[in-house]
Amino acid sequence: MNPTEPLLSVQNLKTYFFLDEGTVKAVDGVDFDVYPGQVVGIVGESGCGKSVTIKSVLRLTQKPGRIVEGKILFRSQRVTDADSGSDVIDLTTLDPHGKRMRSIRGAEIAMIPQEPMASFSPVHTVGNQLIEAIRLHEDVSKEEARQIAIERLHEVGMPNPEQRLDAYSWELSGGLRQRAMIAMSLSCNPHLLIADEPTTAIDVTTQAQVLNLLRSLQKMHNMSIIFITHDLGVIAQVADYVVVMYLGRVMETGPVDDIFHNPLHPYTKALLKSIPSIYSPSGTELPTIEGSIPHPFSRPSGCPFYPRCEAFMAGVCNAKDPELQSINERQSVSCFLYEEKQMQPS
Amino acid sequence: MVQYIIKRLLLLPLLLFIFSIFAFVLIQAPPGDFVTSYIAELAASGSSVDQAQIDALRSMYGLDQPMYVQYFHWMGRMLHGDLGASLDWKRPIAELIRERVMLTVLLGAFTFVLTWALAIPIGIIGATKQYSFLDYFFTVFNYIGIATPTFMTALILMWLAFSWFGISVTGLFSAEYVDAPWTLAKFIDLLKHIWLPVLILALDGTARLARIMRANLLDELNKPYVEMARAKGMSEWRLVLKYPVRMAINPLISTIGWYLPLLFSGSVIVATVLNLPTIGPMLLRSLTNQDMFLAGAIIMIYLFLAIIGTLISDILLAWLDPRIRMES
Ligand SMILES: Nc1ncnc2c1ncn2[C@@H]1O[C@H](COP(=O)(O)OP(=O)(O)O)[C@@H](O)[C@H]1O
Ligand SMILES: [Mg+2]
Numbered sequence: 068m069n070p071t072e073p074l075l076s077v078q079n080l081k082t083y084f085f086l087d088e089g090t091v092k093a094v095d096g097v098d099f100d101v102y103p104g105q106v107v108g109i110v111g112e113s114g115c116g117k118s119v120t121i122k123s124v125l126r127l128t129q130k131p132g133r134i135v136e137g138k139i140l141f142r143s144q145r146v147t148d149a150d151s152g153s154d155v156i157d158l159t160t161l162d163p164h165g166k167r168m169r170s171i172r173g174a175e176i177a178m179i180p181q182e183p184m185a186s187f188s189p190v191h192t193v194g195n196q197l198i199e200a201i202r203l204h205e206d207v208s209k210e211e212a213r214q215i216a217i218e219r220l221h222e223v224g225m226p227n228p229e230q231r232l233d234a235y236s237w238e239l240s241g242g243l244r245q246r247a248m249i250a251m252s253l254s255c256n257p258h259l260l261i262a263d264e265p266t267t268a269i270d271v272t273t274q275a276q277v278l279n280l281l282r283s284l285q286k287m288h289n290m291s292i293i294f295i296t297h298d299l300g301v302i303a304q305v306a307d308y309v310v311v312m313y314l315g316r317v318m319e320t321g322p323v324d325d326i327f328h329n330p331l332h333p334y335t336k337a338l339l340k341s342i343p344s345i346y347s348p349s350g351t352e353l354p355t356i357e358g359s360i361p362h363p364f365s366r367p368s369g370c371p372f373y374p375r376c377e378a379f380m381a382g383v384c385n386a387k388d389p390e391l392q393s394i395n396e397r398q399s400v401s402c403f404l405y406e407e408k409q410m411q412p413s
Numbered sequence: 414m415v416q417y418i419i420k421r422l423l424l425l426p427l428l429l430f431i432f433s434i435f436a437f438v439l440i441q442a443p444p445g446d447f448v449t450s451y452i453a454e455l456a457a458s459g460s461s462v463d464q465a466q467i468d469a470l471r472s473m474y475g476l477d478q479p480m481y482v483q484y485f486h487w488m489g490r491m492l493h494g495d496l497g498a499s500l501d502w503k504r505p506i507a508e509l510i511r512e513r514v515m516l517t518v519l520l521g522a523f524t525f526v527l528t529w530a531l532a533i534p535i536g537i538i539g540a541t542k543q544y545s546f547l548d549y550f551f552t553v554f555n556y557i558g559i560a561t562p563t564f565m566t567a568l569i570l571m572w573l574a575f576s577w578f579g580i581s582v583t584g585l586f587s588a589e590y591v592d593a594p595w596t597l598a599k600f601i602d603l604l605k606h607i608w609l610p611v612l613i614l615a616l617d618g619t620a621r622l623a624r625i626m627r628a629n630l631l632d633e634l635n636k637p638y639v640e641m642a643r644a645k646g647m648s649e650w651r652l653v654l655k656y657p658v659r660m661a662i663n664p665l666i667s668t669i670g671w672y673l674p675l676l677f678s679g680s681v682i683v684a685t686v687l688n689l690p691t692i693g694p695m696l697l698r699s700l701t702n703q704d705m706f707l708a709g710a711i712i713m714i715y716l717f718l719a720i721i722g723t724l725i726s727d728i729l730l731a732w733l734d735p736r737i738r739m740e741s
Binding site: 125127164169170171172173174177178180181182185186187188189190191199200203204235237251 | 636637638640641642643644645646647648649655656659660663733734735736
C-alpha cells in the first residue's frame with residue numbers, strides 16, 4: 068500500500084441529529100487524513116463529536132442522526148467503486164446496511180468500543196462472538212476459525228486462550244475483557260482500527276498495558292489506528308498525529324510533537340494547561356478551561372470556542388466562521404489569530 | 414444446575430402442604446356449607462327438609478366435625494391419591510375432572526404456542542421498524558386487543574362464525590363425540606372446535622405480550638453489544654435475532670410460570686360463554702354450591718400447575734441465561 072496516499076480521508080464531514088427540539092450539529096465540518104501505518108489521535112472534551120465522527124466513518128449512525136454533507140474516502144482492498152472501478156470508495160455513498168459496507172466493516176475497518184463489558188453479549192461466550200467475527204469475513208470452517216481465535220487471543224496476551232474461548236465476558240477481569248475485545252476487532256486483520264476511548268473503563272495500570280499492547284500490535288500488523296480520547300496524556304503515549312476537536316469542528320491538527328511543544332490554537336493551549344505534568348508545578352490547583360461547553364442547541368455563531376477563548380477578538384471571532392488552514396508544512400489551525408497573520412505580508 | 418432442580422423439587426411437597434391449608438380455609442370461608450346451599454336449592458324447588466334429615470346429611474358428609482379434623486381427613490385421603498367424591502355431582506372427583514383438566518391443559522398449550530408465535534414476531538417488527546406503518550398498525554391492534562374483554566371477542570367471533578359460515582362454534586366437540594371414547598376421529602373433531610377458543614384467548618395474550626416484547630427490544634437495540642455486532646459487519650436481521658431479541662425474550666420467560674394457572678382461571682368467562690367443558694366453569698360452580706371437596710381438588714391441581722409452571726420457567730431461564738445458571 069502506498070504510504071504517501073491517505074488510507075482514509077474525511078472531508079468536510081457533517082453529521083446532524085434531527086430531534087423534535089431542534090438539530091444537534093454533532094459533527095459540523097470535520098477534515099482529517101489517516102495515512103497507512105499512522106496512529107491518529109482525536110482529542111477533545113466529552114460531547115465534542117468524537118464518537119459521532121467515527122460512527123459516521125463506520126456508517127453506524129442511527130436515526131435521527133444522518134450524514135448531511137462531506138466525503139469519507141477509504142482505500143479498500145475488498146470493494147471497488149461502482150462507477151469508476153477505483154479502489155478509493157466514498158463510504159458516504161454506500162448503503163449502511165448493504166453488503167459492500169458490511170464487507171468493509173469489521174474486515175477492513177474495525178472498532179474497539181468504549182465499554183467492553185456492555186459490548187459483549189452476556190449470554191454468548193467470548194469464543195462464540197470471536198469465531199462469528201472471523202467467519203463473517205473469512206471463508207473458514209468453525210474449527211479453523213476456532214484455531215484463528217485462539218491465535219488472536221494468544222497475540223493479545225490472554226493467558227489460557229483455549230479455556231477463555233468458552234468463558235463469558237463477565238467472567239473476565241476488565242483488562243482481559245478489553246484484550247478479548249481487541250482480539251475480536253483484529254480477527255480479520257483490519258487496515259484501520261478505530262479505538263473509541265478504549266481505556267476509560269479500566270484502571271490506570273491495566274490502561275498502560277492495553278496502550279502498549281495496541282502500539283505493539285499496530286507495529287506488528289502495520290495498521291493505521293484512529294485513537295479517540297479526551298485525555299491528552301494518553302495521546303502523548305500513543306499518537307503520531309493529533310486532531311483537536313471542539314463542538315463538532317477541528318480546531319487544530321499536527322504531529323504529536325508540534326501539538327505538545329508548539330500548540331497554536333488557544334483551545335489546544337488551554338487543554339495542555341489542564342494536564343498536570345507538563346506546565347503546572349506540583350501542589351497547585353489544576354487550571355481548567357473557563358466556562359462550560361455550550362448546549363448543543365445553542366451553539367455560538369462564528370468560532371465555537373470564542374465564548375471561552377482568552378484571545379477573543381470581538382467582531383471577528385463571533386462574526387465569521389474560521390477555516391482550517393495549514394500554517395506550516397505540518398500544522399493546520401482554525402483560528403483568526405493565524406488567518407490575519409497569514410494575510411499580512413511578513 | 415441439576416442440584417438446583419432437585420432442591421426445587423424437594424420444596425414442592427412443602428409448598429403444596431402450606432397452600433393446601435390456605436386453600437381449605439378459603440373454601441370454608443363463606444358462611445354455611447354444602448348442606449345449607451343444598452337445602453336452599455330444595456326450598457327453591459318447593460320441597461322442604463326437616464332438621465333430622467339435615468343433621469343426618471351433615472354427619473354423613475362429615476361437615477359436623479371441627480374444621481381441622483375435616484382438613485386432616487381430606488388431606489389423608491389426598492395423600493393416598495383419593496380426591497374424594499363431589500357432594501354436588503355425587504361422583505368420584507378424579508373421574509369427574511380428569512377429562513376437563515386434560516382439555517384445559519391442551520387449550521392452554523395451544524393458546525400458549527399461538528400467543529408466542531404471534532406476539533414475538535409482532536414485538537420484533539414493532540421495535541425494529543419503530544414508527545413505521547406496521548408499527549402503528551400493530552400498536553392499534555394491541556390496544557384494541559387489550560381494551561376488548563375476552564368474552565366480548567368470544568361473542569363477536571361466535572357471531573361472525575355463525576353468520577358467515579353458518580356454524581355454531583360452542584363446546585369442544587360435536588354432539589356425537591361428547592361422550593364417545595377417545596379415538597383419532599374424536600381428536601380431529603376436537604381440533605375442529607378448539608381453534609376458536611384458542612384464537613380468542615391468544616388474541617388477548619398476544620396484545621399484552623407483544624407490547625412488552627416491543628418495549629424490551631427497544632431498550633436492548635440501543636445497547637453497545639448491538640452496535641458492536643454491527644461494527645463486525647453482521648447483517649441487521651441476523652444480529653437482531655441473535656443478540657437483542659434473545660435478551661428481550663429472557664424477562665418474558667418468567668411469565669410462563671404463571672401463564673398456565675392464569676389461563677386456568679382467566680378463561681372461566683370465555684369457557685362459560687363458549688360452553689367449553691374445561692375446568693374453569695366447574696370450579697366456579699363448585700364454589701357457589703360449596704362443593705368443598707371438588708373445589709379443594711381443583712384448587713390443589715391449580716396450585717400444583719402454578720408451582721410446576723414456575724419451576725419450568727426458572728429452569729428455562731437458567732438454561733437461556735448463563736448468568737443465572739452460574740449463580741445458582
Ligand atoms: N443519538 C443521538 N441523538 C441525539 N444527539 C446525539 C446522539 N448521539 C450523540 N449526540 C450528540 O452529539 C454530540 C457529540 O456526541 P459524541 O460524539 O458522543 O461526543 P464525544 O466526543 O464525547 O464522543 C453531543 O452533543 C451529543 O449530545
Ligand atoms: Mg464518545
